[in-house]
Amino acid sequence: MRRVTLNIRKLVLTSVILSLLVPMSVTAAVPYEGYVWNNLGQDVRSVNGYIYEDSIDGLDMSSGGFKNPESIFIAADDTVYLVDTGNNRIVHMDEHHQLINVFGTEGTGKLSGPKGVYVKEDGTVYVADTKNNRIVMFDSKGQFLQEFGTPTSALLGKDFSYSPSKLIVDKRDYMFVVSDGNTKGLMQIDPNGQFKGFYGANHIGFSWARLFTKLIASKEQKAQISTVNPLEFSSVDQDEEGFIYSTTLGAEFNQIKKLSPVGVDTLNAGVERKYGERFANGPFSVHSFVSISVSDSGIISALDLQTSKVFQYDILGNLLFIFGGVGEQNGLFVTPSGIAQTSDGMLYVVDKGRGRIDRFRTTPFADLVHQASNYYVDGQYEESAIIWHEVLKFSANYDLAYQAIGKSLYKEERYGEAMEYFQLARNKFDYSASFREYRKEYIREHFTWIFRGLILLVILVRVSIPRIARRIKGQIIEEGNPH
Amino acid sequence: MSTLRMMQQIAFHPYDFFENIQEAGRIKWSQGIVLILLVFVARMVAILLTSFIFQTREPFEISAFHEFIWIIVPWISFCISNWAVSTILNGEGKFKELLIGSAFTLVPYIFMIIPIALLSQLLSFNEKGIYSFLTITTFLWIGWLLLLGLKILHDFEIGKLIWITLITIVGILIIWFVVILMYALMNQFYNFFADIVKELRMRA
Secondary structure, three states: OHHHHHHHHHHHHHHHHHHHHOOOOOOOOOOOOOEEEOOOOOEEEOOOOEEEEEEEOOOOOOOOOOOOOOEEEEOOOOOEEEEEHHHOEEEEEOOOOOEEEEEOOOHHHOOOOOOEEEEOOOOOEEEEEHHHOEEEEEOOOOOEEEEEOOOOOOOOOOOOOOOEEEEEEOOOOOEEEEEOOOOOOEEEEOOOOOEEEEEOOOOOOOOHHHHHHHHHOOHHHHHHOOOOOOOOEEEEEEOOOOOEEEEEEOOOOOOEEEEOOOOOEOOOOOOOOOOOOOOOOHHHOOOEEEEEEEOOOOOEEEEEOOOOEEEEEOOOOOEEEEEEOEOOOEOEEOOEEEEEEOOOOOEEEEEOOOOEEEEEEEOHHHHHHHHHHHHHHHOOHHHHHHHHHHHHHHOOOOHHHHHHHHHHHHHOOOHHHHHHHHHHOOOHHHHHHHHHHHHHHHHHHOHHHHHHHHHHHHHHHHHHHHHHHHHHHHHHHHHHOOO | OOHHHHHHHHHHOHHHHHHHOOOOOOOOHHHHHHHHHHHHHHHHHHHHHOOOOOOOOOHHHOOHHHHHHHHHHHHHHHHHHHHHHHHHOOOOOOHHHHHHHHHHOOHHHHHHHHHHHHHHOOOOHHHHHHHHHHHHHHHHHHHHHHHHHHHHHHOOOHHHHHHHHHHHHHHHHHHHHHHHHHHHHHHHHHHHHHHHHHHHHHHO
């Protein structure tokens, strides 16, 4: 017995010494697994598109650390504007994360709990100064320029409470403002600070339960039922062409919208599309997209607070990547609140809970997918198909690749092959479309044979059917008169 | 008369068919089994042949065993329920006639479903109407044959036939409910004794 313990002790000792001697390679594993939702509604494995690179916490800068930062904006020159909500300031950093400026801390431009920022191409900064109920304009040096207070309008009503949280500014210098708790849509405010109407409001869907209650409830009962409001917007972003992208809180579908200049959703025209996670545990989890960022090529990245995951979609709303999650490891988030991206495709996610910005870089797989998707959107189908084939070598579960290859084969009028790929993508509609073309082509090519076959068939039917009929009749008569 | 000839007869002369099978010795139990097997085979072949466009399920969702169960259970429970109900309410049909007769009413399915599946290979989404029209026609044909069979075998008037059919459907639901209940109870019963045995063995 003693010998055995001794041996074990020896073994442990040697292994400890060995482990000290052998240099350990320090590679942190990615704390999340890559997956996508396929066309059957299953979560299938895929390759990770984004991997944690590093964090910016501000502690090494003269600005000091960040406190509960709410959102982030990356300007066209890749400089970073962080809304440091807890410290009531805007921190401006260059592309190498060196401090340029800190502003909004004094004078008339002193901020109180700001939640959003937007920077125009000329460097003018618009800040949603939430607790002061105003929007403040700074110049590119951080000097106070102008403020826009609570707008007044008959449309807004008397009890309107204004708390701007996110905003964008379009080419006409009109501001589109998300006001917390406002369910009527984005607020359009002109360059003079005048309210110009609501924009792109969400609609209340039809509900049988509501119709039923309306039918049977008495006046008093109806007064007690809380009024149903449309869902509120939670964030906005704008692409190169001036389309406005919004996220909606608490919606089950069409949480992400791409609004045209007249406020019509062009991303989900006429369909109900589910974005974000597909929750299996019923109505207990609510989608809560809190931030959205659109790249120059139209790729949409949206941040969901409920799952603390980032969902990336292509320009048509097809899911590309999912990453992140709740946790303390690097790459996971405590309370993520904002997302933005640089021109080279790096994603910056603000983690309010940890007071820092986490940077994520693309993997080679993501670069391939983005490239293929760009070609595809540009109409260069052949080039895109070549890259999509590469994508499939990484991840055979990528339905989008099959679909895109199918589409490109279809455009090349190779319908038979297109059908195969549409079947792999489980897209019956496109399969049917290419099948129709295939059938047309087949009939045209084999017309003489089909025609001959038809003639033969007609002759056969003309000759054989009367014969069979006669025989059956004969038999039945035979049975009718047993011998 | 051979099974094949009878299949032909029910398709084209159903009145004669149901009159004929009431004669003694005309039908055999084996015919019912053969027909149900044919239905099963036709169904499996049709599933294999149906084009991707009209396939509502993924291949991994289809199980031959489940398909078989979904044919045989409704058939048997319908016959039991109908026989029980109509015997109480002065129906003249015998159980054997009902069982074999209703198996024969599935003949249109055996003949139609494979050609329909083959045709689906030539159709696109736009011609979905043709596909569903043919499928629905087949099922209506079967339904009509079934009602006709019940009417002739039991010698009912139309009103009573409809009434009995409705009760039969309720009866089927009751049978299924009782069977599922019995299964659950038996399961509990079995587990109870299994647990006792386990307990005793642990203590020993």
